[in-house]
Amino acid sequence: MRNYKTQMEAAKKGIVTPEMETVAKKENMDVNELMALVAAGQVAIPANVNHTALSAEGIGKGLKTKINVNLGISGDAKNYDIEMQKVDMAIKFGAEAIMDLSNYGKTNTFRKELVAKSPAMIGTVPMYDAIGYLDKDLLEISAQDFLKVVKAHAEEGVDFMTIHAGINRRAIEAFRREGRKMNIVSRGGSLLFAWMMMTGNENPFFEYYDEVLEILREYDVTISLGDALRPGCLADASDAAQISELIELGNLTKRAWEKDVQVMVEGPGHMAMNEIAANMIMEKKICHGAPFYVLGPLVTDIAPGYDHITSAIGGAIAAASGADFLCYVTPAEHLRLPDVDDVKEGIIASKIAAHAADIAKGVKGARDIDDKMAAARHKMDWDEMFEIALDGEKARRFFEQTPPADRHTCSMCGKMCAVRTTNMILEGKEVKFCSEK
Incomplete structure (x- = not known):
């Protein structure tokens, strides 16, 4: 029986875990150097204790840039066989992480199969699953109901979860005061915003953040602090809402580390090329060097059908400037649920961006x-x-x-x-x- 709960706790105690050994070998890095980075929160090794098929990966300072593949069903596209084909595609082309973003019906059967099968890290967004899992409309869901979904995902073996804890009343005040062209484009963020406005309550993931951390710590789930107020068009990039939320995420990062919960911080979606490097520096500064996970960023808004390219351009710049983890974007972004071919195109574009960035920032052995x-x-x-x-x-x-x-x-x-x-x-x-x- 292991005498630590999380990779971070082990690292702080000077314990080299099997997962650290795996990551050190993959990265051609001294395991003690890696352990120090995990202890400091600058590297995360998402590794749920119940994900026995996992081949551990590290995300963060000095490591190769990793990529994530999104998949999952919706109310308009409910074929799990096709989603499993996408899983196979992601594993074949070496994606280090797969996020199940299913948001329709009872999703736990697919998620359990995914965890049992996948050597890649598995991520979810419990907020997406809440309505289907609980079989309740948004207004009927209580704060404790949301925590039940988090616990269910943790028990099933999910390695990291996007938790939109930063969109609290302070961040919403900045958003409403300044205004935006695209308002809120995060699905989870919009649902929480609606719940908060309809109930008059604080964001449950912020109000009960310590309880969330206790659940994550129990299963060694890494928290991916979601950017609910990320920009959805170039005009909204680097605005007051985005920065207000980022400040909240910096504080939430420190609180998680105090509980030995590993952290990633999620970053912007749409952003002009000349703003990307500054945003990477700002995130690392405000969030104390935590690994940074970006969606794109997409560097122009006019290329539907080609957004795997707009995101690869932004992703390469972001990763070369300090981002650690790229979420792929497919040609179908903004248009429909991606098919298997779209997934392949998105993976390859993102892998190119990640690899090009690793060469640029001198990651050992990248070239x-x-x-x-x-x-x-x-x-x-x-x-x-x-x-x-x-x-x-x-x-x-x-x-x-x-x-x-x-x-x-x-x-x-x-x-x-x-x-x-x-x-x-x-x-x-x-x-x-x-x-x-």
């Missing part, structure tokens, strides 16, 4: 695979290139669609391939084009 690709291209070894590629199946399919006459080139340049020409000259060979048959 090794790029150097391997360069060596394979130098040799014109297509099979090795496809093996190294993020999506080797797609790369091979493109190559074979218009096969070259000479296997040592591709159909774009053919025998005029720059690599082929240079290699031949350096090998002392004569380069010919017209006379070659």
